[in-house]
Amino acid sequence: MNLTFDDGYQFGLGAFETIALVNNQPIWLEAHEARLRRTLDWLGITLPDDWQQQLQIYLNKNGDGMGVVKIMVSANNLSFTVRANPYENLPSRPGFVLAMSDIRRNESSPFVYHKTFNYGESILAKRQAAKAGIDEPIFCNSRGELTEGSVSNLFFIKNDRLYTPPIEAGLLPGIVRAYLRQRYEVVEKTIIPHEIGSFDECFITNSLMGIMPVRQFGTHEFPASAQTMTGTLYQNYLQDRLRPFPNYN
Incomplete structure (x- = not known):
């Protein structure tokens, strides 16, 4: 892989997407492309017209048996890597343990809202944390509101209703x-730790784990089993991810 040391690889002005593979096919590629283009437009970077052809050639050669493809784009570079998906091989989904970080998200920084x-x-x-x-x-953000995980978005359920922090929280x-916002009714609301x-x-969610139950968040314990609403959401997701993304605009 030949890389040019442009502003992406010297100053971080580049964008990437990490996408799950099922049978060597990227899941919800259209949605990832839309987000990638949004960030590249913000950075003033043009995505090559033939990038999907380059991706398919790369996957045909390197993707067999892999569960993840990463797309990295900077001003003068388009590169791909593949690897196994660590979440696909979990013997069970017993639930994750979360804890508050001492680091605060800076909701005033535009970089928080882009995958760079x-x-x-x-x-x-x-x-x-590991x-x-x-x-x-x-x-949390500078106001003490919950935002997201290091590699995930955060959700709660109460009385069979979904809640998640709003994007503007940072x-x-x-x-x-x-x-999930397209498939279900999701309430975006400010949530603070004592709630x-x-x-x-x-x-929590991301493109590799899908939907991961949480069994403990700080001192609070939550149910984590196939019989929970979270378990049902995950089973629905496994079916839905093989269909077109509901709305990627």
């Missing part, structure tokens, strides 16, 4: 988050 190469803060926070036995750290609008225990269930 400026991702170091999230990765370092996740590594630090050392403490935490599956996913959750960030979070990346995820693809599975968008899917966590008032909810019946909790789960």
